[in-house]
Amino acid sequence: MEVPILKQGAVLIATFQAALSDADLNQLRMGLVEQVVKLRSRAVIVDVTAMDVMDSFASRTLREIAHMIRLRGAETVIVGIQPEVAFAMVQLGLTLEGVATALDLEEGLAYLNEKFKTTN
Amino acid sequence: MSAGEIRVAINSDQDIVLARQKGRGMATELGFSAGDATLIATAISELARNIVSYARKGHIALKRVNGLNRQGIAVIASDDGPGIADIRQALRDGFSTSGSLGLGLPGVRRLMDEFEITSQPGRGTIVTVKKWRQ
Numbered sequence: 001m002e003v004p005i006l007k008q009g010a011v012l013i014a015t016f017q018a019a020l021s022d023a024d025l026n027q028l029r030m031g032l033v034e035q036v037v038k039l040r041s042r043a044v045i046v047d048v049t050a051m052d053v054m055d056s057f058a059s060r061t062l063r064e065i066a067h068m069i070r071l072r073g074a075e076t077v078i079v080g081i082q083p084e085v086a087f088a089m090v091q092l093g094l095t096l097e098g099v100a101t102a103l104d105l106e107e108g109l110a111y112l113n114e115k116f117k118t119t120n
Numbered sequence: 121m122s123a124g125e126i127r128v129a130i131n132s133d134q135d136i137v138l139a140r141q142k143g144r145g146m147a148t149e150l151g152f153s154a155g156d157a158t159l160i161a162t163a164i165s166e167l168a169r170n171i172v173s174y175a176r177k178g179h180i181a182l183k184r185v186n187g188l189n190r191q192g193i194a195v196i197a198s199d200d201g202p203g204i205a206d207i208r209q210a211l212r213d214g215f216s217t218s219g220s221l222g223l224g225l226p227g228v229r230r231l232m233d234e235f236e237i238t239s240q241p242g243r244g245t246i247v248t249v250k251k252w253r254q
Contacts, residue, residue, distance in 0.1 A: 019141065022133035053140055053158065055165040056224050084158040092162060092227035093213065 003028045005035055010042040011112060013105070018052045025061040033068050042074050042116065045108045049080030059094040066099040075115065076100065079108040124184040128168075130199075131177045136168040139180040146182050147193055151253055160193060160251055163231040166224045167197035167247055175201020175244065185250060192233070192252040200244040207237055 003024065006013040012035055014028065032044060046062065066076035077100045102108040126146060128139040143164040147157040164180060171178040178199025185194045204210050213226040229235040234250040
């Protein structure tokens with residue numbers, strides 16, 4: 001399953017679908033990092049609004065994506081974790097420590113704008 | 121197989137997605153809330169993942185169960201894999217300290233209302249979990 005990656009200025013926006021397999025997630029991890037390098041992006045927003053389940057593998061992949069992108073000097077924001085998905089993640093003991101999160105795409109963009117403003 | 125039972129063969133990571141979708145569908149049909157259906161789907165995802173990771177193949181069975189004045193769903197994850205030598209250790213929470221996810225069984229136990237595991241080294245593992253409708 002293809003995950004659309006949209007370029008908006010210096011920000012890449014990846015929108016996750018509901019039914020991503022492990023193979024899809026692995027492919028996305030590689031694809032996103034490649035695109036960040038190629039396009040010299042400063043930030044990535046991963047929109048998980050449509051994701052039905054965030055299990056241990058998906059959480060780990062998101063953490064890895066954020067860490068890899070940080071090593072490139074860019075920022076990652078995860079947006080759109082649904083309330084029931086968040087509840088399930090807490091019950092499972094999954095965390096996204098050290099990864100920025102925001103309510104939705106709009107809030108994620110606002111967070112990045114603020115961040116870039118202060119660092120420039 | 122009765123009408124109230126769904127069995128999904130787990131052979132690859134694609135089947136993990138299929139199993140949790142079937143589980144969510146059945147939970148919704150049985151009248152579970154969207155929140156509970158997500159908890160059930162997440163538990164199925166973890167149990168199916170253990171099968172793929174440790175036993176390579178197995179099955180997830182989904183059943184409607186009736187208790188006293190209540191209805192629920194049972195998820196039975198079975199495989200003929202290597203089994204678990206130390207179940208007590210596998211049920212210990214390892215998240216916070218090591219950062220490794222282990223088998224994720226303590227988490228699955230928290231997601232569901234009932235949890236039962238039988239395993240024999242070299243013969244396989246059966247995990248049965250249930251959730252009752254509120």
